[in-house]
Structures are given as structure tokens and as C-alpha cells.
Amino acid sequence: MSVPHVRARSGRRPFTLATLCVAGLALAACSAPGSEAPASSSAAGPSATATADGAPTCGTAPVTMSAYFETGFPLPKALTDEFTKQNPNVTWNIREDQFAVITQNAPRVLADNPPDLMRLPQMSELAKDGLLKNMDGYATAFGWDTWPSSQLEQLRVDDAGRRGTGSLYGMGLNFSLTGVFYNKDLAAKIGMTSPPATLAELDAAMEKAKQAGITPIQQFNGGATGGLLFPLQNLMAVYGPTGPVNDWIFNKPGATIDTPANLQAAQHLEKWVKAGYFAKDVNSVDYATMMSRFIGGKGLFIFDGDWESANLDKQMAGKAGFFLMPPLEAGGKQAAMSAPLTFGVAEKAKNADCAAFFLNWVATDQKAREIAVTVGGSHPLGLPDAFMPPTTPGSVTAATLEAGAKVVQDNGAMDFIANATGAIYAKSWTPQVQKLAAGQQNPEDLLAAVQKDYESQVGS
Amino acid sequence: MIVGRREALVGRALLVALMAVTIVPFVSLFVTALHPSGTYPPGVQWPADPQWSNFGDAFRAANMGRLLESTGLIVLGVVPASLLFGTMAGFGLGQIRMRGSRVVFLLFLLGLTLPFEGIIIPLYYTIRDMGLLNTRWAIILPLIGLFMPFSIVWMRAHFITMPAELTEAAKVDGANVWQLFWRIHVPLAMPALSSLAILLFLWTWNQFLLAIVLVDDPLKRTMAGALGAFQGQWGTDIPLLCAGSLLILTPTLLVFFVFQRQFVSALLAGAVKS
Numbered sequence: 177m178s179v180p181h182v183r184a185r186s187g188r189r190p191f192t193l194a195t196l197c198v199a200g201l202a203l204a205a206c207s208a209p210g211s212e213a214p215a216s217s218s219a220a221g222p223s224a225t226a227t228a229d230g231a232p233t234c235g236t237a238p239v240t241m242s243a244y245f246e247t248g249f250p251l252p253k254a255l256t257d258e259f260t261k262q263n264p265n266v267t268w269n270i271r272e273d274q275f276a277v278i279t280q281n282a283p284r285v286l287a288d289n290p291p292d293l294m295r296l297p298q299m300s301e302l303a304k305d306g307l308l309k310n311m312d313g314y315a316t317a318f319g320w321d322t323w324p325s326s327q328l329e330q331l332r333v334d335d336a337g338r339r340g341t342g343s344l345y346g347m348g349l350n351f352s353l354t355g356v357f358y359n360k361d362l363a364a365k366i367g368m369t370s371p372p373a374t375l376a377e378l379d380a381a382m383e384k385a386k387q388a389g390i391t392p393i394q395q396f397n398g399g400a401t402g403g404l405l406f407p408l409q410n411l412m413a414v415y416g417p418t419g420p421v422n423d424w425i426f427n428k429p430g431a432t433i434d435t436p437a438n439l440q441a442a443q444h445l446e447k448w449v450k451a452g453y454f455a456k457d458v459n460s461v462d463y464a465t466m467m468s469r470f471i472g473g474k475g476l477f478i479f480d481g482d483w484e485s486a487n488l489d490k491q492m493a494g495k496a497g498f499f500l501m502p503p504l505e506a507g508g509k510q511a512a513m514s515a516p517l518t519f520g521v522a523e524k525a526k527n528a529d530c531a532a533f534f535l536n537w538v539a540t541d542q543k544a545r546e547i548a549v550t551v552g553g554s555h556p557l558g559l560p561d562a563f564m565p566p567t568t569p570g571s572v573t574a575a576t577l578e579a580g581a582k583v584v585q586d587n588g589a590m591d592f593i594a595n596a597t598g599a600i601y602a603k604s605w606t607p608q609v610q611k612l613a614a615g616q617q618n619p620e621d622l623l624a625a626v627q628k629d630y631e632s633q634v635g636s
Numbered sequence: 637m638i639v640g641r642r643e644a645l646v647g648r649a650l651l652v653a654l655m656a657v658t659i660v661p662f663v664s665l666f667v668t669a670l671h672p673s674g675t676y677p678p679g680v681q682w683p684a685d686p687q688w689s690n691f692g693d694a695f696r697a698a699n700m701g702r703l704l705e706s707t708g709l710i711v712l713g714v715v716p717a718s719l720l721f722g723t724m725a726g727f728g729l730g731q732i733r734m735r736g737s738r739v740v741f742l743l744f745l746l747g748l749t750l751p752f753e754g755i756i757i758p759l760y761y762t763i764r765d766m767g768l769l770n771t772r773w774a775i776i777l778p779l780i781g782l783f784m785p786f787s788i789v790w791m792r793a794h795f796i797t798m799p800a801e802l803t804e805a806a807k808v809d810g811a812n813v814w815q816l817f818w819r820i821h822v823p824l825a826m827p828a829l830s831s832l833a834i835l836l837f838l839w840t841w842n843q844f845l846l847a848i849v850l851v852d853d854p855l856k857r858t859m860a861g862a863l864g865a866f867q868g869q870w871g872t873d874i875p876l877l878c879a880g881s882l883l884i885l886t887p888t889l890l891v892f893f894v895f896q897r898q899f900v901s902a903l904l905a906g907a908v909k910s
Contacts, residue, residue, distance in 0.1 A: 248867045274864035277848050288764065289852055464874055468676035491675060 231317040231536075232529035239266050239530055244285060244294040246275045251349060251517070251552035252295070255538055258547060262537075266530065283307060290522030292531045296346050298595060299520060303345040304337035309521040311344040314532040320344070320539075326589040327351065327557050329422070330515060339591075340426035347535040348516025350554040351589070353580055354406055354481040355500045355512055357488065357572070362390050362476045363497070371499035373506040375414055375444075382453045385476045392453040394475030396466040397613055402594070402606035403466070404445065404458075404613055406479035406513070409593050410501035411441035413511035418590045425591045427634050433593070434623040442612075442619030449613055458613050481513075482576035486553040489571045498575040500582060511588030512579065516557065549573070555580030597633040604629040669878035676874060687875070694879040698865035699855060704887075706772065707841060707859045713776035714840045718783045719833055723825065725784075726791025727817050731803060741792065747785030756849055763850055774850040775858065779843065783836055794828035795821065834895050838888055859884050 245252045256268045273281070279297040286294070286307035302308050315321045320328065327348070334342030356378075358371070366384040382392035396403035412421055416437025424431040448454065455461060455475065470478045471491050488496040500510045521531045538544045539558040546565040548556040555577050556562070567574040583589055594601035604626045611617035639647075663680065670686040671677040673693060695701070725744075729737050759778055768774045798821065806820050822829070840858070847857035854861055862884060866877040 247865045248873065271852065271854055272865070273848070273854060274867050277861075277864065281848065281852075284760070285852060288769065464676045464872070465678075468678045471676060472678060487674060 231533075232314070233533050234263055234266050234527075234530040236265055239527055241266060241268050241292045241527055241530060241534075243268055243270045244278065244291040245270055245272050246278055246295045247272045248274075251548065252519075254547050254551045255349065255544060256534075258543055259534055259537060262541070262543075266534075286522045286524075290524040290526075292521060292525045292527045293534065294520055294522065296518045296520040298598075299331070299346055299518065300333050300337045300339050302520075303333035303343075304335075307523055308345040309523050309525060309528050311347060311521070311532065314536070315344050318532070318536040320347075320536070323557065323559055324584050324587060326587045327516065327584070329589070330591050331518060338427050340422060340428070346516075346518045346520040347532075348518055348557050349535075349538050350548040350552050350556050351514055351516045351580065352481050352483055352554045353500075353512040353514035353576070353583055353589070354410070354479065355498055355576070355579055356410075357470070357478050357480055357484070358497050358499070359470065359473060359476055359492070360495050360497050362473065366390070366476075371497065372502045374502050375411075375504055378502055381476070382448065383451070386451065386453060391455050391475045393448070393477045393479070394455055394461070394466050394469045395458055395479055396461050396463045397454075397458045397610060398460040398462045398465075400602065400606060401462060402601065402609045403461075403463070403479070404454075404609035405592075405594055405601075405605055407448070408441060408445050408609065409513055409590065410479065410511075411444050412438050412593075413588065413590060414501055414504055415440040415444070418511045418588055421590050421593065424630075425593060425596045427596065432627055433630065434627040438623055439619055442622055446612060446619050449615070454613065459610050482554050482573075482580070484553075485572040485576045486550075489568075489573055494570065496572050498572050498579065500579045509586040509588060510582055511586065511590055512583050513592050514580075514583055514589040515591055517552070517554070549577065555584075560584055596630060599633055600626070600630055665878045665881060669875055669882055671875040673876050674873055690875055690879040691883060694866070694876045695883055697876065698862040698880055700859075700862055700880075700883060702855045703857070703859050703862050706856055710772055710775050710779075710843075710858060711837055711840050713772065714779045714783070715833055715836045717780050718787050718836050719829060721780070721784060722787025722791050722832065723822065723829060724817070725788045726793075727795050727821060729788065730792040730795025731798065731816075731821065732813070741789075744785045744788050748789060750785075752782060752845060756845065759846075760849055769850060770852050770856070772851070772856055775843065775846050778846055778850070779840060783839070787832060787836070790832050791825070791828060794825055798824065830895055834891060837891055841888055859887075 241256075243252070243256065253270065256270065260266055260268065275295070275297070278295055282294075282297055282302060283305070285291065286302060296302065296308075299308065311320075315328075328344060329340055331339075331344055331346040331348070332342045333339055333345050356371075358368075362385065363369070363381070366381060366388050368381045368384070372378040372381055385392040393407070395407065409421070416435065420431065420435060421433075421438075424433050455469075461469075466478060466480075467484070469475055471488070482498070485498065500512055503510055519535065521528045525531060538548065539556060540562070542563050545556040545558075545563055548554065549565050549567070553573060553576070556564075560581065564577065567577060594605055608617060608622045608626055612619070612622055667680050667682060668677050669690055670688070671683045672685070672687050673690060677683070728734065729741050729744075763769055763774045763778070768777070802820060802824075803816060806816050811819065842860050843858050844860040847861055851857050854864075863877060863880050866873040866880055
């Protein structure tokens, strides 16, 4: 899931409009000459460097892989370093850009300067325009098709450019997920000794915190960010199945967000707002402020993702915990917003086989899986019974990994509702949940308004 | 001019207040830069253990040495050429005023209203067809062109205020147009020229959009892109980002301090001229 709103900076605002415009137009322009429709683009064919069982490898001749990664995130580099250690004939030519720059540049880089391996933003348009390698052949050759289906669902794109079904156009290095972090010291003060097992217990913990003068939830929701979507979508998965939510995000025909279950979720969120569980200034709290307050012990819960687990283990060692959003009834199925850290191969990449071999290695090699956890902080992809590196008991990382396994087991991965269309987050969700937090919007109208915007955007 | 005590006091108070408003963000930037890397510092608060090494870390993490070199090359490619062309055109439009100069001037004014963002796509395709993508020329050439309208309008504004008697006197002494330009008017235009140089330097230094669209290799871009090194999709290393910002703006501050006398005199030149 791309979570664009957690970027603390907004100083480059003049560029964002141009950025969108460039991305949009370049896409339209690039798709015209010489690009194939996804259906006709070749899947991994027989390869000169295939092993006996048909799966491609990097061969033994020297290869230089061109790669395009994001800044501020050391995992890909750590993996490529280890890969070269194990396969000395493969070297990497890596360039790094901010994720926002990658988002903007993706179409033209894939068309004019195709990398072998690239960090991908939302990929449906890229796949539709034939800029990404169809990975179905690799999936069969390496057995990725035997993994739990929810892991790779978000990376599938059909002929109409809808995600969720169709051919595989990307692969994850690991998958992140969101849930609830809590401050163990504050929890002990209100007598919460273990994570709540039901939603009612969570409500009770919030009420106790409120009465003890502790802010129950610190959540970012200020500026151009709609952080209340985190609890909202978690509540949606508590009150209803994840299927319809994913259908809506993947733009399936007839999908709606305005369902009875989602209304209950929105009403529950409104209940939290009215009960004063959020900080009073929630609409002016940005992501960094939320983190700073939570780490500083000024809130019991935050709704956030496991990308912070390594950070919290360092800055609140032993004092922070994590749990998935609890179900209505104890022992029920649990779900989370969860997304693979998406990488893809350019349709015109020179070393696609080697890139696919690398992606498979990331999910299957013991050392690589260890790096995915210790450096990346998130759960590696692959079969549920694959090797897991040991973690410190009681640490946040251990808790998030366990949660990841539970989500895989319950097949409960959802993409983020902010990713349904290009504009839905900034134009609809963010203002709507900010109004909800300010008491100026009710749950019924909120969902109806978002659905109306969605239909006008998907229909066009 | 006689200034009353009250007036002087109010004036000082206003200046101090304005200065405080200007300086507070920098103080905040500086203090935040000293917190341990990767933390989320709460507001302006002196850290218990100031991390002076953040500046060195930021310099290394963002590869600033290479970027400094790259930006230097781009500035050298853009600023002298823009100054030369801008001065010559400004002189033509402001002093020689040949036939049609008004139309030409209006055309350049039109160029002044054109936002960079509006032409970035045609520019991309042009540069690609010229085979210059991913070279520093892809930043230098468009920037020279894009700075032209402003440089010309700026220099024309200067030349048009120069008394015609100067030109006549030089002509009487037998100067041709080139000598008139080079010997008489360029030396007199120094304040305007140097302030234009500072502005062009700053704009090139801070150029971000052209760099990210036209050049794929981050090390061939401008300094402004260096801050990206501290930003991931999910979070920002705020202390290092602040340290990086301070490092990036240091050279521009140095340039300003070195040239500030010219800059101020250029600003005043227009203000006190009778």
C-alpha cells in the first residue's frame, strides 16, 4: 500500500500539480508507439540460462543489473549486496530517488531507460500500457502460484487495467501491514496487561485511559493527511468481510463502499470521536507529531504500520506493543491493511531472467529472509511454513511478524482504501474524515459522498 | 531627515520582530538537526546529547560532494551564458532600441508569464530527440532559455534608465556600438549584473523539476535533489533532513554574503535615482 500522506514534507507543493500532469501525460504519450497490450507481451519464455527444472537463473557469465530504488529505505540495497556475495558474477548498478520522484518518472523510465529491477508505485496503468514484464511464466517456474493468494493479489492486473485478478506484473520484497501499536507502560496503568481480544475490550481500554487522563488515541489527521482512515478501514474489516472492500479498491464493476457493514464501522469511529478518544487537536497532528507524541508517552494507541517496528524497538525498547485490530468476537478472523513492497521488471529489461531469479531468492533464501526481517522490519513473502528468523521475544518486531502470519492464515490482507483511484485520497477521504473528526460530518453522508466521487472517477 | 524618538523606537521594534520571525525557522532547523538520527523531535528543544556528527552523516548519505561538483558544473554552464545573452539583449532593447524592439520586448514579457511546469513535457521530448537526456546539458540548455525573459527584462530595465547623454558623449568621442556597450555601459551595469548573477545562481541551485524529469542519474542533478536521500515512502529522517537542508543552503548564503554589497547597491540604485 502506498501511504503518500505520511510524508512529513509539503514544501514542494508547487511541483505536485505538475508532477501529476507529467505522469499522466507522459503515460498517455508513451503508450502510443511500439508498446504492446499486456495480453500480447511475452511471459518468461524458455531461457538460455534455465536450470534443469526450467526455472531461469543468473547464469555464470558476468551480469550487471540496472536497478532503480527508493531513498530512505535500506532493505533493497542490503539484499542486493548479499545476493552479490552469493552470486559473484552479478553486480548491481543502482540509482536511488525519492518515492514521489519514482512515481512521477515510472512511465518514462520504463519506456526510455528500462531498468532490470525497479521499485514500483501503483502499477495498474503501467501494466495496462505494456511497460511491465508479465511475470506469469516466472510464477509457474518458481512456484509463486502455490503461495497464499492474498500475498500477490494486489500485483495482478487484468486486461482492462483493474487490479486483483489477471496476470502478475510485480513481486514483493516483503509485505507490510497495519494495526494498533500501544504503550505498555500506559497500558499497565489502566490494567491492560494483554492486547484486547475483542473490539469491546478495545473500547473499554480506551474509556479507562480517557478516565485516567491519558489520551487514548494519538492519530495523524492534519494538513493533507487523513490518518483516521487507518482506524476506519480496520473497523470496516471488523464489521464485514474484506472481499467487498478489496473489490472496491480494485474498481470491480458495481463495487460500493457504502455498505451496511462499512456504515457500522464509520459509526463506530464517530463514537470514538464523540467520546473524545482522539487528541483534541487531531486535525492538526501530522505523522511526525504523532510519532513524537507516542514515543514521548503521550498516548496509549496509534494506528500505524509495521514499517515503524524496528524504530519503536529502538526508541521505546520493551515499552511498545502491537496487535491486529481485534475482532467482534474473541478468536474471530482478523484482517489488516497489508501490501507487498512492490518491485517490477521493465518489459524491455535486458536481464529479466536474473531479476526474477533475484526476486525468488529474496522470498526463499534463508539469509535473504533474515535481512527482510532485520533490515526491512516486515514479514517476507512466500509459503507460510518457510524459514523465519528468530526475533527478540516481546519486541514489536516479533509481534508484527506474528500478526503477519495471522493475516496470511486468515487470508485477511486488504489494500488501502486510499489507493482506489488517483484522487480519492486527497479529494474525498481526507476532507471527509477531517470533517468527521471536527464533528461536521456524519457517517452516512461520509460514505455516500466518497462513493459519489468514486463513481465519477472510475466511470470517467 | 528628522526622526522622532518614538518613531525610531517603533522602527527598531518592528525590525527586531521581523528578524525574529525570519530567524525562528532556522533556529528550529538547527536545533532539530542536532537530535539523534531517525527520531521525531518534539518542537524546538535543545537535545540532551547534540549529534554534531549529523552534518557529516548527511553530507555522506546524500553524496553531497558529488552533487556539489555536479551543481557547480551546471551553474557554470548556465549563469555566465545567461548573463552574457541577457545583457546584450537588454542593451539592444533598452539603449539601441532598433525597429521592432517593442514587439520583441513584449514577446519576452510573454515568456516571463510562462510557467516552467507548462512546458516540461514538450521539453522532455525535444531533449530526447536531441539525444541529450541524462546529460547535464539537459538541464543547462533549457535553463538558459528559460532564464532569458527574466534576464532580458531585468537588464533592459537597467539600460533604459541610463541617461542618453552618456551614449551621445561616447559617440561624439568616436565609440562604435561594441565599444559603447563593452567600455561604457557594462561597467556601469555592474550592480544590476551582479544581482542578476546572484538570482540566476540561486534559481539554478534550487532547480528541482527539470533535474528530476530530464536526468535519471541523481548524481548528475542539482543540489536540491539531495534532500531526497532522507525521505522514504514511509517516513522521513527528520534530523538528517534538517542537517542536509542547512548544508545545502550554506553555499547560497556564502554567495550572498560575498556579493551582498552589490546586491544592496543594486536594490538601492532604483530607489534613490532622481
